[in-house]
Amino acid sequence: MENLTQIFGTNVFSEEVMKQRLPKDTFKRLKRTLDLGEGLSPDVAEVVASTMKDWAVEKGATHYTHWFHPMTGKTAEKHDSFIEPTGDGRVNLEFSGKQLIQGEPDASSFPNGGLRATFEARGYTAWDATSPAFVKDGTLYIPTAFCSYSGEALDKKTPLLRSMQAVSEQAVRILKLFGDKETKKVTSTVGPEQEYFIIDKTLSQQRKDLMFTGRTLFGALPPKGQELDDHYFGSLKDRVSDFMKDLDEELWKLGISSKTKHNEVAPAQHEMAPIFSTTNIATDHNQLVMDTLVKVANRHDLTCLLHEKPFAGINGSGKHNNWSLGTDKMNLLEPGVTPHENAQFLTFLVATIAAVGKYAPLLRLSAASPGNDHRLGANEAPPAIISIFLGEQLTDIINQIKNGALTSSTKQTHMDLGVTTLPKFPKDVTDRNRTSPFAFTGNKFEFRMVGSTMSISGPNIILNTIVADILKDMADKLEKAEDFKSSLSKIIEELVQENFNVIFDGDGYDPSWVDEAEKRGLPNIKTSVEAIEIFNKPEYVALFEKFGVFTKGEVCARQEIMFEEYAKTINIEALASIQIAKKEILPAVLEYVSSVAESITNIKSVVSDADVSAQIDIVVKINNLYAEASKALAVLEKDLKKVQEIKEVGEQAKAYKFEVFEAMQALREPCDALEELVAEDFWPYPSYGDLLFRV
Template sequence: MSTLRFYALKESLKRKPLTINEDHRRSEIFGSNVFNETAMRQYLSKHALNGILQAVEKGTKIDRVTAEHISTGMKEWAIAKGATHYTHWFQPLTGATAEKHDAFFETIEGGLAIERFDGSQLVQQEPDASSFPHGGIRNTFEARGYTAWDPTSPAFIYGTTLCIPTVFVAYTGEALDYKTPLLRALQSVDSAATAVCKYFDKNVRKVSASLGWEQEYFLIDNALAASRPDIVLTGRTLLGHSPAKGQQLDDHYFGTIPARAMAFMRDLEHECMLLGIPAKTRHNEVAPNQFELAPIYEEANLAVDHNSLLMDIMQKVAKRHNFLVLMHEKPFAGVNGSGKHNNWSLSTDTGVNLLSPGKTPMSNLQFLTFFINTIKAVLTYEELLRAAIASASNDHRLGANEAPPAIISVFIGEQLTNVLQELESVTKGKLSPKEKTDLKLNVVGKIPEILLDNTDRNRTSPFAFTGNKFEFRAVGSSANCANPMIVLNSIVAKQLIDFKIEVDDLIDKKSMKKDDAIFNVLREYIKDSKTILFEGNGYSDAWEKEAKKRGLSNNKTTPEALKIKIAKSAIDLFENIGVMNKIESEARYEIEIEEYILRIQIESRVLGDIARNHVVPTAVRYQNILIENVTGLKNIYGDKFKSLAQEQLTLIEEISGHIEAINSLVTDMIEARKLYNKQTDVNKKAKGYCEKVKPFFEKIRYHSDKLELMIDDELWPLTKYRELLFTN
C-alpha cells in the first residue's frame, strides 16, 4: 500500500463516532429555528401576522408598512436565537444555493451602533446578476439583479445567520433561478386544477402540489476521498477496479446501519428537526456505503427548498464526522448509483388528495379525472420530462439496470389498467342509464377496493403510480428538485386547462350532462394514452424496440435530451401558462448545455492528469522493479533465467502495452478536446464532447484498471474501491 493510502486509511480507522445529544423529543424541537406561525404569533403584531398569512394562503402582496413590522419582529426573533447576520438565500442556476451575509450591525451618529434590519432589507436586495449562470440574459457590464422575498417559504436560522428564502431575477425581470418558474408553475397548476375540481366540489378554493423526495447518497471517509483527485474534483471515481466483493450478496440493503454512519445520520436529523425538515426515514441502500433519507411530504415549493437546504447541510454535518457525502449519480463503477425519487400529488384546501380515490363514485370520478389527465400530460410532453432530468452525471445512471431507462413511460399496475379498459368501452356520446349504473357500481365505485391490492411496483418505470401519488423515479440524486417539478406541474396544468375546455364544449354545444361530458373526454384520453403505458421490464431490448414503434423518444444523452427545451412546443407551453417566456427558456437551455460541456471537459482533464501523473509513473516504477529482478536472475542463472523469469517478462510486456495504450489514448483525447474547444456552435460542441471526447474515458479506464490488478499494492497511489466502499 502506498504511503498516501496508508496514512489516509490509518486516519480513517482512528475515527470514532461523535456522540449526539438527543435529550429532547423531536416533536419538541421541530422547527425551533424556523420563523413559522408559532414564532410569528409571538413576535408579530396581529396586522403583520395577518399580512404574511394572507400572502402565503392567497398570494396577496405585502405592503411596505407591513414589511417593516414583519422585519422588526423577524430581527428580534433571530437575535434572540443568537443570529448576528442575515442573508437572502436563493437557488441560482448553478444547481447549488447562494448566500451573501450582512450583519444586523450599523453605526449611527455619535459613534454609537445599533442592530438594524428594515422592511426594504427583508423584501429586496441586489446581488450581481452577471456572476451567476444567465444564458446570455445579462452582459457582464449589466450586473444588476434582484433577490425578492418569498413569504411562502419561512425564514430560518442556520448557524448565526438568518436565511430568507428569495427568488432571483434580472434587472429586466427574467428569472435567473429555479424558484421563480417553480412558483409560477405551482400557481398555474393551482388555477387549472381548482377549476376542474369545481366539477365535483364547489367549495374548493385552492389546489396545492405536494412533493416527497427520497435522497440517496454515499458516505465516504474524508481522508480516503482526499487521496483521490477524481473524487475531489468531479465527485466520482474516473478510475478504479471493482472489488472482489461489491453488492452481489445484497447484504447492505436495509442492513444494520454502521455505527459511524448512524452517528452522522442522528446529527443530520437533529439539524433537520431544528430547521423544520421533516426527516422520517433512513436506511442502507443497495451499494456498500450508500444510504437514503426521506422526509414526510410537503407543499412542493417548501419541499424543494428543504431538499436544497438538506444537500448543503449534509456536507457540513459530514465534515464533523470526517465523512464526504457523494451525491453524484454514479460515483463508483460496478455498483448502484444514486437517484432522488420525486413523489408528487395534488391536494385541495378541503383536505382531499386528488390522486387518491374516495368513498363515493363522484370522488372516484374526480380521482380518475386527475389520474388520466396526468398520464395524458406525460404522453404529450414525455420528451420534456426526460429533459428535466438530463445531466452529464445522470446519463451514467439512466438505463443502467439499476434505474429507469431514458425512455419515459408510465406504470399504473394491472388493476388500474383493467379499469381504464372498461372506461374505454363506454359508448361515445350520452351514456345510457345502464352504462351509468354499471360505471358507478362496477368500475368507478370499486376503485378503492382495487387499489388495496395494487401495491406492486415496477422499479424500471420512470413514472409510476404508487397508490395515491405518482413517483418520478428517474430524477438524479444531485439534481435540484425544482427542475422536474417545474415541468411536471406545468404539463399537468396545461393538460387540465385543455381538459376543461373540451368538457365545457361538450356541455355547452352538445348539451351533455357533466358526467357524460367528463366520461367522453376521458375515454378519448385513455385511447391516446395507451402509447405511454407500459407494465413490463423497462431494461429489456424488446421494450426499446416497442417504444420506438410507439413513437416514444429514447434520448440517451444530455445533448439529445435538452434539444426539446428550445422546441416551439416547449416554449409555447411555458409562455401560454405564464411559467417562462422564450428568453428564459432559451437561457436555461444555454446554461444546461454549457454545463454539460464543462463537466465533461473537467472530467477529461482530471482523467488525463491522473493517468499520466499517477498511473503511468507508478506502472513504470513497478516495471523497473521487475526489470531489476529479471536482470538479477540473468546474472545469477545465465541462459536459464528465461524459464525462471517468464512470469516477470510477460508482466513487463503487458504493463508496457497498457502504458502505451494509456499515453496514446490520453493524447488522442486531448486532441479531440482541443478540436471541439474551437467549435463556436454550442450544440456541435456538446455533441462533439459527448460522442468524440467522452468515449475515451472508458478506454483509458480499462487499461488503468488492468494495471491496478498487476501492480504491487504498496505502490498503487489511488485509494482502491475496497477501501472506499468498505471502510466506515
C-alpha cells in the same frame, strides 16, 4: 439528542412563531398572502422584518442573507450584518421591511444564458413569503426569488412558483365543475427521497478525481460489490449511524421532516426520505438536505458523494420525486375504496397520464444532466424511455375506460402468510415497479429519473406545467358543455385512447422493452445533450408562454446554460483524467514495471537458468497496457483541444459527449486493467475496495 418534539423546527420562523409574535392584524394579512397569494403591503413587511430580526437575534444570528437558487443548481447567499452605526461609536441592530423584501446581488456573475451582459450587473432578490425563513450558522436565511434588472427569472424558484400558480388555477377550475365552490388554491406537493454515498474523508482526499469532479474517473472493481444484496437495508455501521443521528438533528431543527434512513443497494450507499410538503418548500428543503449532508459528513471525518455515479460498475444515486396535487382538505390523487366510481380522482389521474404521454420529451429533459447519463438505463435506474406504471387496479380501470365500459375496480384483500402467530394485514391493490420512470404509488406519482445532485425544481416545473395544460383543455371544454357528466366521460375516454401507449406495467430493464416502446411510438432520448436539444421547440415555448412559466428568452437561456454545464463538466473531467493518467497512473506503472524488470535481472544474476517467464509475462502485459494507455491519452488530449475550439454551445456539448467522453472511456479501460496488475503499494491512490468498505 434533545427531545425531538422540542427541537423540531426550533430554527424556523414558522407560522406558529409568527402567530405568537406578530400582532393579530399583521398575522391575518400575512396569512392572506401565504394562503391566497394576495400582495404584501409595505407596512406588514416592516412589522414582520422587525419581529423576524428580534427572533433571529435570540437564536444567535448576527447576519441575514437573501438565500436564492441560481441556475447553477446550487444555492447562493450574501451575508449582511444587522449592525447600523449610531454615530457615537456604538451600533444598533436594524432590519427594515425594505431589507426583508428586496436585495441586490450581482446578476452577471451567475449563469444567465445571455440574458445579462457582463457589464450589466444589477439583479434583485425578492422575498418568498411562502417559504419560511430560518436561522443557520448564526445567519437569518430568507428564501428569495432572483431576477434580472429587466425582469427575467435568473433562478429556479421563480418559474417553480409560476408553475405552481398555473396548475393551481386550472385545478381549481376543475374542482368548481365538480361543485367545489370554496377551494381557492390547489397545491402541488413533493416528497423527494435522496440517495448518497458516504466514504472516509482521508481516503477521498487522496483521489483527485473525487476532489475535482465528485466521481471516480478510474477504478477497477473490487472482489466484492453489491452482488450478495447484503448492504441493502443492512445494519448501519457505527460511523454512519453516528453521522445519520447528527444529520437528522440538524434537519429537524430546520423543520425538515427527515423520516426514513437506510442503507441502499451499493456498498457505502444510503438514502434519506422526508415527509411531503408543498413543492416550493420541499425544493428549498432538498437543497438544505444536500448542503447538510456534506457538512455533517465532514464533521465526522467522512465525505458525502452526491454524484449520480461516483463508482462505475455499481449502483448510482437518484432522487425519487414523489409528486401529487391537493387542497387543504384532500389529496386529489387519492383513489378511494372504489376508484372506478370516483370521477374527480379519475379526472386528475387521466390528466396526469395525458400530460406525461403528450410531453414525455420534456420530462426526459427535466432529468438531463452529465451525471445522470451514467445512471439512466442501468440496473439501478429506470430507462431513458418515459412510461407510466399504474398497477393492476388502475390499469384495469384504464383498460375498461379504453374499451368504453367502466363498471368495477379490484378490491383490497388481506395477506395470509400461513402462520397463525403472524397477523393478517391489508394487501395493497397493486405491486410496485422500480423499473418504471413514472409510477403511481398509492396516492401520488413517483418520478424516479431525477439525478441525485439535481435541484427538484426543474422536474416539478415541468410536471406542474404539463398537467396544467391538460387540465386547462379539459376545463375549457367542460365549462361549455351542456351535460357535464357525459362530456367528462367522453373527454376522459378520448385522453385514455390517445395516451394509452405510455402505460407500461412490465420490466423496464428488459431489452425487449426498447423495441416495444419504439413500436408504440414512445421517444427514446438516450443522452442528456439530445434531451436538451428539444427545450426550445416552438410547441414547448408556446406551452411555457401560455402559462407564464418561461418566456422564450428564458427558455433559450436555460437551454444554453444546460449545454454549457454539460460541456464544462466533461471538460473538467477530461482535464482531470489527463492529469491523473499523466502524473499519477503512468509514472506509478513505470516504477512498478521497472521494479519487476530489476527483480528479473537480480534473479538471473544469482541463478542464470532460473525460470522467470511469469515475471516476463507480467512485464509484457503491463508494457502493452501502458502503450495502449499512452496512445489513448494522446487521443484524449487531441480530441479535447479540438472540441474546446467549437464555438456553438450545443454542438460543443454533443462533441464532448460523443467524442471527448468516449476518449476518456478509452483511456480508462487500460488504466483500470493496469490497476489489477500493479502491486497495491505502487498504486497512487485508494482503490474502490478501500473507498467502499473502509468506513
